[in-house]
Amino acid sequence: MNAPAPHHDQFAEDRPFVFRGATVITMDSAGVLEDADVLVIGSDIAAVGQDLEVPEGTLEIDASGGIITPGFIDTHRHMWQTALRGYGGDWALSQYFVFYYLNWGQVFRPEDIYAGNLLSALESVDTGVTTTLDWSHGLRTPEYGEAALQAFREIPGRFVLGYGNYLGAPWEWANSPEFRDFVTKNFNAPNDMLGLQLAFDVPGAPEFPERGAFEAARELGLRVTTHAGVWGATTDTAITQMYDAGFMTPEICYVHSSSLNPQSYQKIAATGGTVSVATESEQSAGQGYPSSWAIRKYGIPASLSMDTSVWWSADFFSAMRATLSADRSRDHLEAQARGETIVANRLRAEDVLHMATMGGAKSLGMEDTIGSITPGKRADLVLIKNDESPAMTPILHPYAHVVYQAGTADVHSVVVNGRVVKYQGARIGLPLAPIRDTVAASVEYVRSQLGEQAWQDGMHPELAPDEEIENPYKYTEGDAHVVAQGSE
Structure with a gap:
C-alpha cells in the first residue's frame, strides 16, 4: 500500500525523507539508476539506490514516473x-551598455538591488536552480552589497555574490577599506550556502590597471569571474595581459568567451580555467557565437548561465536546449561548408546536463560539495515529475528527456541543502505577493527617474531601415512561374 502524500507541514527540518521509485540521474560514476530511491538526512544525501532501508519515521515521497537530477x-x-524583466527584450548589446553604463545605471538604489535579487532568487529556486552566482555589477557601495545579501538571506537557496561595480574601477573598490570591512563582516567564516567572488572585466587598457583587482582577489583568497571574449569589448588582449601577469589560474571563470582566438582558448585550458556559456545571451546580444562549440575542442570545462532577465528568464531547460541546438547547428554548418555531412552529433544531452550541474560546481570550486547525487554531498535535488503532462511519458532516454522534453512546469520538487522548498509544484512558505509588491515599487521609482519618454525609448530602440535587395524575378501574365526581368 502506498504511503499517503505528505503535506507541506510534514517537512520538519530534522526529519529524514526519501524519494521512491524515480529515474535518478546521478551525474557521477553511477550514471542513471532506474526505479531508484534517494534518501536525505539533514543537509546531505545519505544513500542512493533501489529499495533503500531508511530510518524509522522517514517521510516517503512517491517519485515514480519522475526524474531526479542534481x-x-x-x-x-x-x-x-x-x-x-523583459524590458530589454529587443536590445542589442550596445543598447544594454548605453542604458546601464552610460545613461541610467546611477538611478538604481540599494532597495532596487534588493528587489531584483529577491525576485531572481525566488525564481531560481522555483525553477530548480539551487545555486546561483549573482554577477552583481550594480554594487556602487558596500550598502548596495548589503542589500543584495539581504535578499539571499530571505530565500532558501545557495548563492554566490559576485561583487562588482560597473561605475567604479575594480582596482580601487577591491582595495578600499569599506570593501574590506564588508568582506570581514559578511564572509568571516566558511559558508557553502553563501559565497563571495570578485566580478570585474578587463577591457585591455595598455597599463592593465586591473592588476590591482587580481592582487586583491589573491590576497583575500577569492575566485574571480570575468566577461571574456565579448566581441569588441573584452578581447584577446585581456587574456594576454592576464596570462603574462600570472593571474590565469583554476580560480578564474571566463564568462561567454565567444570571440577569442585559439591561443586564448589554449591559455584558458592550460591554466585550468572554466567558461560560463550563456547561449541565449550570446545568440541574441552579440558577444560572439556560443562558445561550447569552440571550447570543447580545447578541453575547457564549461558551465551554463542565463545572464539577465532584462532579456531572458531563469529557465535552465531553455539554457540546456539552446546550448545543445547552437552547438549542433554550428557543427552542421561547418561540415556543410566543407561539403561534408555530420553523421553523429558530438555534443550530447548528457554533456549539457553535466554543464548545468557538475560543470557549474567545478566553476564555483564546489565540485566536492554539490553537482551530483552522491552520498555525502549536499542534498540539492530537483524532481521532474508531472503525471498530467503528455511530455513526461514515456521516459526512454533520461538525459535527452530532461533537455528536450521537460520544462519548468514539470518541476515537482526542489530541495536545497536538505530543505524541501517546493513540493508538488508549489513553493513552501515562499509567497510571491510581497516580493511582487517590492518589485513594483522599484519599477515605479526607476520609471519616474527616467521619465516616460526615455522609458519608452529605452524599451523600443529605434531601428535603421533595412536596405531592400531588388528582385530580378517577377510573375508573368497568365501563369504561375517566374522569369528574370528582361528575359521575356
Missing part, C-alpha cells in the same frame, strides 16, 4: 536586473 547551477546571472 540541482541546476547558474554561474553568471545579473540578478539585480530581474526587476526590469
